[in-house]
Amino acid sequence: MDGKLSQSDKEQLEDFVGLGPRRFTLLYSITRDGCSSATFHQRCDYQGPTVTVLYNQQGSVYGGYTSASWSSIGTTTRDDKAFLFQLQFSGSSRPNKFSITNTAYSIYCHASNGPVFGGNAGYDLNCFSGTINKSGAYYQLNGGNSFGTNYSMSGVSSWNGIHNGNLQVTELEVYSVCVQPSTTSASTGTDDKECEAWGRHPEFGDELRQELLQEIASMQPYSELKLQEYRVLLIGPVGAGKSSFVNTVCSAFRGRIVQRATCGDQQHSFTKSYQAYNVKTQKNAPLHFRLCDTRGLEPDLGINMKEFDYLVNGHFNAESSISLEDKMFVVKPSLAEKVHCVVFVLDASTLDKLDPGVIIKMKEFVKITARGNTKQALLLTKIDIADNYVKESPQHALSSFAIQDVVVKASNMFGFPRYSILPVKNYEEEAEMREDVDILALLALRKILHFAEDYMDGILNDRGFGAESFLYSESDDLALETEAASESA
Ligand SMILES: Nc1nc2c(ncn2[C@@H]2O[C@H](COP(=O)(O)OP(=O)(O)O)[C@@H](O)[C@H]2O)c(=O)[nH]1
Ligand SMILES: [Mg+2]
Incomplete structure (x- = not known):
């Protein structure tokens, strides 16, 4: 409009x-x-x-x-x-x-x-x-x-x-x-x-890259929470670039192209629907976040609302497969088992062609996430396909009006504030590392970890520390049953 x-x-x-x-x-x-x-x-x-x-x-x-x-x-x-x-x-x-x-x-x-x-x-x-x-x-x-x-x-x-x-x-x-x-x-x-709000970014270069690597390596959950890591869930349609983002982040820290999560055309995997990745630095030091890659968000194939709710709120031992019949249901999840930031992943170059079923489902997921106060962000991938200007040099993503348009559109579609929409270009066929690709991914990751930290601030401020059962109540579960029933109807 x-x-x-x-x-x-x-x-x-x-x-x-x-x-x-x-x-x-x-x-x-x-x-x-x-x-x-x-x-x-x-x-x-x-x-x-x-x-x-x-x-x-x-x-x-x-x-x-x-x-x-x-x-x-x-x-x-x-x-x-x-x-x-x-x-x-x-x-x-x-x-x-x-x-x-x-x-x-x-x-x-x-x-x-x-x-x-x-x-x-x-x-x-x-x-x-x-x-x-x-x-x-x-x-x-x-x-x-x-x-x-x-x-x-x-x-x-x-x-x-x-x-x-x-x-x-x-x-x-x-x-x-x-x-x-x-x-x-x-x-x-x-x-x-004057246009910094959109185009604002520090000067791209190795200095920024190193700064971001160091800053992210030093980030960890507040010690009083006794948590090893921030838990980040990636969810989006098949082919959106979730696995590629995991690989891009791994590559940025490794200093070489890493192919860890399987990318590209592949069959849907119904059993292994969830895979968590820890990332390490070049010197093999562990970083304090875990990226959890999921199966798609397609109406009939992806995870359903109940699974998603259980996953975000830590009711599944998610490292094993998620299915409603699973015996691994965790009644009172700890903060460590919960997801701290949900990252929706969408392909910026095909936002206009997004399946209406995916849109509806994603909006439901956004609501479910908000209900548990879990933070959320939207990662826009393939910005190099969405704008040629960005293809030449990915750092143009932050001043590209084509990308800005996609960001506004995505913000209007799903009600995300624009600061939580993060444009990235993943490694796909590059043989060599690129500074600007790393920087965009690291800027996005830093934001995501800040959101996870905001979530923990909320836990500490609102609920007081030590309330172990803060995530679960029977009425919640009842609401979910009703929702799942209406979904399958
Ligand atoms: N040009 C381009 N291609 C990408 C980007 N991200 C992912 N791809 C490609 O898109 C395809 C699907 O990516 P994948 O990570 O497997 O998607 P997933 O199903 O969400 O895990 C692969 O062929 C990737 O190489 C990107 O930022 N730019
Ligand atoms: Mg994948």
Whole structure:
């Protein structure tokens, strides 16, 4: 979906921003995604420069631009480039740019609020807080407008000349506005820094590679948890690149191409449906994580919802085969037996062609994972096939607009926040190691291990340490039985 913003209004906004052509990517739309501050933050946090655009029944179009990223940190954010604007008033073009005057109070970033421009003495444009349901033809936003507090409203005398005296909107959209790809590689000026949220990465090179290897080698679960390792479950359709990712990670640590997990065309394995891999460094030192490769996610062939739930929550001694008749059922799994981060794996080059049955099943798995508070991430593989620019040099993945599109699409499809979507290019037919392939895999792995650590933080904070039976209750099991029954029906 492209959004409602007309081409001429986009050009007007480019003019206001004054940094040349921009690429508008729709991140959030209240008519598409629902009007709620939680969804706004899920879709828009840490995305770099954005415009927020409001539309009303009188044909007025207005909003605000910020070059700073939205977040949920609970304070105002400084941005000397922010401005408010109007584009249309009562159906006629009326372009006006209202520059920021108090740069410290450009935007207010709070989890309970949607987009808010201004702060301190007043919120110049506060869109909404909480959740707003549509009433008839419009959304009655519950924010407010404090005129000219932190922005200079030259050219209009009150908000009425912008929003017709009401906050009834038919649409509110947030677009990310980044540099066009053609200018990305050419210029290295400060303009590009604005798009860091997407393109942000430290400089690729051996130094970064070594840093990541060392950092990951030093990561281990908190000592009070008495755990040997983080347990990571990889799940996705057959051929998505799960086994290849295991091999890519092994290779990055070994310093040579490793073929450990079997990749490529092969029969589905119904007995050995789960394989756990430990990874070692070049000096043979064990690393403190375990990658668990599973059989596919296909509707009829892959693991079913109940198996998945048991697997994630540690009820199966997963190193042996998983089947519901299995005698190895663990009634009260320990934290060590539980999965700490579920990584869904999808092929970026065929996201559009994903089987609807797989989509439905994956959404169920996402729900099951969230219910147990287990962290989750989405690994997007084959980005080299999805974009030729990335094929040449995988590090372009982090500034490629084709990949950004896939990330946005995947985020919209499954409701993953964009920071948890990790693009990688696996080793497939390379004979030699590549620094940028290693770095992308290590960046993704580091994120995954951070998520696993967040999960453990949650255990320590919320439940207190020592609650051995924290994962299991009979009512949970009852719910599962019901679910499995309805699934097979
Ligand atoms: N070009 C490319 N091919 C990949 C990538 N990842 C995996 N493949 C290939 O995709 C096929 C399936 O990969 P595999 O790891 O076996 O998928 P799995 O079934 O999820 O374990 C293999 O032929 C891999 O070589 C990637 O990032 N880029
Ligand atoms: Mg495999």
